[in-house]
Amino acid sequence: MEAQERIETRKDEIRYRTADQRRMVGKFLAEKVCKKWVEDFADQETGEVISVERTTILFEGGKYIDESLAQSICFHIQCGDIADVEVSNQRRIARPxxxxxxxxxxxxxVIGEKRKKFILQAQSAAQAIEVVTDYIELKYTSLFVVDSVKAMPGCIILNDRFRSAVEEVEGGNEAGEETPDGEEEREDTKYYKIAAEITALPLEGEKEEDTPRPSSYDFIVKTRDIDTAKAVITAWINMKMKKKAEEDNREARTFEVSLTAAQPFSLSAIIPYAFCVAYKETETITIKP
Known part of the structure; x- marks a missing residue:
């Protein structure tokens, strides 16, 4: 009978930090090893001193630590470049x-016996599960299981900011954040999934070939009806493009919206943007020599 091949997973991984050469040999570097230091620069105009963290890679992650590499690592520890290294019994090179x-x-x-669907914003599927789990724990009382998460690339989430008439539109919110006037409590709104073609109108004196080509976008809109959804999208597009034109110090274009598909969208809630942002990880910028 053939012996079964041993399958190793992260559950079998043993990681630890060490500065002891004997405990490094035979293991793998769990992460890349970097030397970090801070340099101060003086602004020539203001005289203000600015501190900048710099970094350089000493050893790549995943390398097998033999006697020679262990000696090199310990040399950098003795020089004060690093304090220790993290090692593993498994060689892991790929990184998310x-x-x-x-x-x-x-x-x-599935919350209790009912299936609920949410839209949220996240940096990854794993983070999306964290966000929706947190939200459900706060908003519901039954046992639940999150059974699917799916990215919606290129989809823009808008909420209706109407309170009286279409002509009084002030725009939408691509972040999906509820408005402070009780948007979520309104009973005259529904969710719609809409595909739209956005067409830029020519500027005065502009040739047709110089006008940007139409672009297609998908939207999830919470509003009263499809006509109102179109007005929300049009207001949002023109608001965004006007702001961009002001930033670039150029004339703002006007855009028209043509709906190519529209249908009701079954949804329990849009998780507020501010709730999602609480989970956002920010990039740490370092300067390499």
Whole structure:
């Protein structure tokens, strides 16, 4: 009978930090080893001293630590470049890619005996599960299980900011954050999934070939009806483009919206943007020599 091949997972991994050469040999570097230091620079105009963290890589992660490498590591420890290293009994080289932008996700959960669907923003699927779990724990009372999370690339989440008439639109909120006037409590709104083609109108005197080509976008809009949803999208697009034009110090274009598909979208809630941001990880910038 053939012996079964041993399958190792992270559950079998043993990691620890050490400065002891004997405990390094035969292991793998769990992470890349970096030397870090701080340099002070004086602003020539203001005289203000600015501290900048600099870093350089000494050893790449995943390297097998033999006697020679262990000696090199200990040399840097003795020089004060590093205090210790993290080692592992497993060679792990691949690293999850970090995304520092919030992207829309849908998450479904069975809460009690009912299935609920949420939209939220997160930097990864794993983070999306954390966000929706936190939200459900605060908003519901039954046992639950989050059973699916799906990215919605390129989808823009908007809420209706109308309170009286379409002509009084002030714009939408791509972050999905509820408005302070009780948007979530309104009974005259529904969720819609809309595909739209955005067309830029020519500027005065501009040739047609110089006008940007139409672009297609998907939207999730919470509003009263499809006509109102179109007005929300149009207001949001023109608001965003006007702001961008002001930043670039150029003339703002006007955009028209044509709906190519629209249908009701079954959704329990849009998790507020501020709730999602609480989980956002920010990028730490260091300067390499």
């Amino acid at each position: 890619e970090k995304n520092y932008y919030l992207r829309p996700y849908t998450a479904t959960a």
